[in-house]
Amino acid sequence: MLLRHIRYFKAVVDHGGFTRAAQMLHVSQPALSQQIKELEESLGAQLLDRTGRQVRPTDAGAVYLRYAGHVLEQLDEAARAVRDVEDLSTGSLRLGVTPSVAAYLVGPLLQRFRSAYPGITLSIRVAAQEEEIEPALRNGELDLGIGFGDLPAEDIEATLLHKERLTLLVGRGHPLTSKAAVTAAEVAALPLALLDTSFSTRRIVDGYFRSRRLRPTVAVEANSLLALMQVIRHTGLATILPENIADAELATVRFRPELELRRAALLQRRGAYRSAAARAFVAIVHEVTQAFADGR
Template sequence: MELRHLRYYVAVAEECHFGRAAQRLHIAQPPLSQQIKQLEEDLGVTLLNRSTRKVELTAAGQRYLERAREILASVDAAGDEANRIAVGEIGRVSIGFTGSATYHLLPAIARRLRAELPDIDLDLHGEMLTPQQAEALHSGVIDLGFLRPPVHDRQLRYEVVGTEAMIAVVPHTHPLAARASVEVADLAGEQFVSYSGFNRSVVFQVVIDACQRAGFTPSIRHEVGETSTLVSFVAAGLGVALVPQSVQQLQIAGAVYVPLAGDAPTVELAMAMRDEPPSPHLERVLACLYTALPEIDLTSLR
């Protein structure tokens, strides 16, 4: 039995007339009659009662019609789904976000992608440092990353999508908390909470360089891996920190964000992926992001 036999039978059963069914199928009537007869012989069941005036379905024929329709609908749906996957309308895309981008960029992008590409399954990973994202891109854990460049890896390519200034975050009881702005030099002598230098955080090196340009080497009391932990440590009075401006989207009681005066140090935000042609569904996500990013109200993109 082939699928065409089911299509032939459905046409005859719905028309209850071999002539009209043949016209609908664009075939001659005699071969159609032979195919239906062969189907009944294969099944060992009479599906249709024929007379010179009409064709009627038997009880078995009615049930077979219902099942045949279900099978054909499933086959058509499978073909449609395969086509949609092939053109990128359906698929799964995993995206990583660096710590500070987790709290504003991630939800904004997620909302946009779900609205415009509802059949793309999103797998979102927050609080990933640049080295972690590079490893995840290589292993296929993520397909796309929003990270802090530079990325010295020829198997990855990235495009800078924004630059943001660094700001200070201090405990609310700290004398600098009431200031409209501070100089980096004002933090000399303070204990610092920082992203992990061991994990090669890009922001860690930016903080070190900024402090050294201001004439001191920061005394780092705590190194952490997550932005929420860093700000929580500052709120607990364990030190001060320099963070990307977008971190102020994360409001934690006891922590106060203070702009840096003068020529504040900056960090870039980049969109990175493997240096290979993207899958059809990733290509659709990228096209959506290129449109969405300039429209999203991001502190980092001003």
């Protein structure tokens, strides 16, 4: 039995005969009759009463049509759903990001994406540690990730988005805002509020000072980027974070020599299926991050 048999049977019932049904289906009447005969033989029951002027379903045909009609409706809905997904009127996307990326990039990304594709549902997972993103991509828990692509695993594809610069971040009223730059020794002598060592940012900062035989003055450690930013806004402490995090209440101060730039990257499982929503999101990611690369 084929789906075609069911559609032909329903057409004959809907049009009350073979002639009009054949015209609507653009097939010959003998071919249509043959298809209905094959359906009846496969079910072992007569589905149509052909004795009157109008063809009507038998009791068996009426029962079969009730169930088959529901199946056809669901199949039509499924086809529409596929088209909706492909034209991005509906769908879903699961995104994993690092805390620093969440702080400055997620907002602009979602503003653009939601404006263009309001029917797409997004699930955003902020990874407590960057190392959580790759396993989640590998296990199919995430569709895309944004992290740092310096040493991705072989099965993870990393596409460079922009280079992230770590800088000194202080409140707008901090005395250092009047300086163009500070030295590593000056920064080490400042009372600092830093992310704890579970964050890659902190490990980079510690390595920077260690390579210069300096020990930073850590007054506050935090395991939350949000909490750390609140500390900087409401105290005289300074921190070291990506410069893109700066806002109306936070200012950046360059220090020399600078920390090595980090490669912010789009992460995907190599060879994984790319939904229409994922492809559209990737395009917007590149558009938005180009603004950072251009310094806008």
